[in-house]
Amino acid sequence: MTTIDAGNPAFTAAELTAVRADFPLLGRTVRDGKPLVYLDSAATSQKPQVVLDTEVDFYEKRNAAVHRGAHALAEEATEAFERAREQVAALVGASAGEIVWVPGATAGINLVATGLQNATLGRGGAAGARFALGPGDEILITEAEHHSNLVPWQELAARTGATLRWIPVGQDGRLDLSALSAAPSGAGAPAGEVAPLINERTKVVAFAHVSNVTGAVAPVARIVAAARAVGALTVLDACQSVPHLPVDLPALEVDFAVFSGHKMLGPTGVGALYGRRELLEALPVVPTGGSMVEVVTMESTTFAPPPQKFEAGTQMVAQAVGMGAAADYLRELGMDKVAAHEAELAAELLRIAEIPGIRVIGPTTVGVLGAEAGPDAGLPDRVAAVSFVVDDVHAHDVGQVLDDQGIAVRVGHHCAQPLHRRFGIAATARASASVYTTLDEVIAFREALGGVRAFFGAE
Template sequence: MNSTAPHTLSANELAAIRADFPILSRTVRDGKPLVYLDSGATSQKPDPVLDAEQDFYLQRNAAVHRGAHHLAEEATDAFEEARHHVARFVGAQPHDIVWTSGATTALNIIAYGMQNATLGRGGDAAKRFALAPGDEIVVTEMEHHANLVPWQELAHRTGATLRWISVDDSGRLRTEELDTVVTQRTKVLAFTHASNVTGAITDVAAFVRRAKEVGALTVLDACQSVPHLPVNLTELGVDFAVFSGHKMLGPTGVGVLYGRTELLEALPPVLLGGSMVEVVTMTDTTFMSPPQRFEAGTQPVAQAVAFGAAAQYLGEIGMDAVFAHERDLTERLLRIADLPGINVIGPLDAVDRLAVVSFTVDGVHAHDVGQVLDDYGVAVRVGHHCAQPLHRRFGIASTTRASASVYTTEQDIDTFVESLQQVQTFFQVN
């Protein structure tokens, strides 16, 4: 990822963006202005996204792909138009975008689809997904649990072996291990595009190149990257990718499974029921083509429509500008590494890094840090951030995490830093 961008957001542009987020104007904790630095967990939502969801319910609420009446036609059009918006945002084709309830569900669809293929489901086309004892699944040490636990289960159920790429002391993946860890036995290489703990951006090209050398499938967790930097999944060359709506200014309850056309056509479905079938008899069923094959039951239609609005909103700002703005915030956040007693987990420079900074405070538990910051109106994340193995790698149980987004200001970061120093004063550890 190139760490340079043509421009960052001007003060007027940033002010206009913040005006679109009603929640940012509220106060918390005895009237203190809200400083929201938990966007890595979930982002706030702008008016155009909120309006899109409400408008769907007010004007065209109906079941999609089913009814022949006017509302159903409008609902279906809005649903599929949103698919086009999201596909365009990540450089994909609409038929390669599957709506899911979230990125976690999307990853499970891939993993359990491979298990179904191992059981013989899906015919000859699905055999490419089948696993056997001696096959290997490779992940990384910095994965979110959502991109680790499903692969652990798949290994247990198929007899495959789970291996991983380790993390160096700076919090970056040891890409040089690809040549030894990823072998001719590797069938799946699943990895994050950007860590939700260290903020480090992965060299996707190196992972894809090695996977192609051995014929392995690549699965990219793009939850932290798609909202914060330009992402073109076709150009990246990954086989599958997942990301969620709620982290990129969209609603909760909706996410995306991206897959190359020929792979989605071959992958056996996991969620079964209505809306994804062609012919059903009392003994057998045939399934629709993707993406509908993976969209059983009633879909999160209003949420998908709002997700499309979020993609449009970010697209209008420009992801180069978003990344440049957040790169400046990253540099400002990393200043806490110069404070005595503050230990940043991850790279100490803004190169190939997101505005996600996890840290410990000597002598103070992460939950206590978060509580005191909250008293000053600063919202951060505390805990292991669904990445226990990565925390274990650094010999710690939990961290405090500050994470920014397009609506975050330099003043937000400055207030956070000032409040963090008050944490040290309060616990008398500085």
């Protein structure tokens, strides 16, 4: 990869060419020799050579169980494993001790939800009591959530007796925060009126930083401030933000956050759970087993301090090392430049709305977040993930016609059935970009999409 000029707002043509050269898969052809146009990065990203080489290097030179054994391989493996934790922490502004390795973002959300359930059962002692839920308590999510940040909270509500509520989505695809919180006085709702979405009964607020369907960036600062005002925990799904925007989790003041390796140019099967240190120390353990213990007797066990406290069993060491390499790769590119590049691509992708019979689901323009966005101020207010419907043509048929031309897009409900139901549709097609996507690819996609309705005789 060539040296990136941090002074330029986006990638130069030469820089983007060099970036693409780092991704070997992008050079292949599909469907009878057609050049691949990969626009499914929101589902999973491609991997730069440095990530592939880092994993191979680990297996070839230092493969061993970490935190065990006194031999040279074990020491080197542990050093690489913990160095990767530092690399990933640096990408999101955290300290290494605030990053827990998990098999993926879904596992990270479930870890937090199950930890709260364990606290409700009395595990964790006095320190864990702060996480207990029961009848009368409320968990708040949004109508825009991926199932991974919906189903665990449904289950937690069912198991604890808490009530699940959600922030609705407006017609523009953005969260409707009109009923978010009470007046500044903190007064509850008058008799006979529905309580604000965040109120004195709210214990957890879980939401996505960026919607995987609409691409809209959530107003994190406003939601977190309202949650903190009533002492509620915040859990941020950062899967669609960490790969595409500068993210500083401590500055956002969220309590927990999750993101996946495979969406940020890293390997599959690994992700990170961020947690404020004091909360990781207090949260009851999940899961349990070897490696996360200090002293074990037949009667009881004491646990290691976080993050190891939550890392039971043999870890996904090679994948974690690869995720660390991906984090360094993104940092070297510069996340400000990544965001600027992808904002340009988002604007071009949104031009599909000019094609007769195409309807974009979500924001149709790319703006800039204002000062009220706090740490996110100045960032694009949507990312380059654009979901759409084609009149009279099913999303799966759209995807197949595009695939025949070498263009890979996502089709279906994108693990967000409630959001699709809110717009009265069963499925959408979604085109999503990443650091390696070019304007020429977006134009090729747009031109191909323009012929889909004619292909089916729908014009």
